[in-house]
Amino acid sequence: MSTHANHLAVLATLTEHLITFDLPCPIASTAVHHELTGQSVTIQLSCRALPGLATALLEWADTLTNVAAEAWRTPSGDSVHLTVAGHLANGTPVQVYGGLSHKVQVFGPYLEPGEHHSIPLGLLRQWADLDSFRESA
Template sequence: MVSTEGFTHSATPDTTVSGLLVALARHLDTHRELPELTSATVVRYATPSRVQAQLDSDTRLPKVAAGLLSWAGTLAEAAAFAWRTDYSTHLEVTGRLPEGAEVLVYTGVDTGVLPDLAVGARVPLPWATLHAWAALPASSRGGAA
């Protein structure tokens, strides 16, 4: 379980491109233990606008799960999901930064993870599953889960 105790956020976050990027930069500066990002994108067409951040491209399941759990521990209203495209499976954590801005942190994993997940599907991912994956041997790329 991820605690949201102690989190406060503004009722009206700055959803401009610069406001969202500044909120992300402040969050990264405050939480230097978070795993490195490959990219950050402001998504203005989403309602509400949000920041999407992609974790480092290492797809080893324990590292991905641990990284997403690290992020979840710093977000209010955190939730985890898995989704599938034609060629890949992605894991994500969503939540709010302290300023109230919405954030989605994601990365791809081996397609053997959640092999029964249908293309186009997006499903909630239990925290217990992420914790179990984070505890796997460091070299594991996953497989049927």
């Protein structure tokens, strides 16, 4: 199968995934990458608030297999990307992420510029619940 046909097959799988699952937060961009080992998909979400992004990432995580989460502080230090990575139904690797401003009170001082840290999905759940915490306070 040609690279073009592979890209189309991956996009068809992604389209089917998006139709099957009612996922929140609009997609800002999608990229299909060709690697020596196959295809992968990167999806950037347009969520701008931590609770909304965390909720969206958790909902994506529920639709993927072999899920892991990570926080990455950009080299400039002013923002943090939160990512869930896993696989679509056909085994295609996918990364879903969104970026937020770095706030020490949220992300702590331990995440140095340029560093990547694995994070538990439970931490995303805590961040997703921040809105309900504020409403009950």
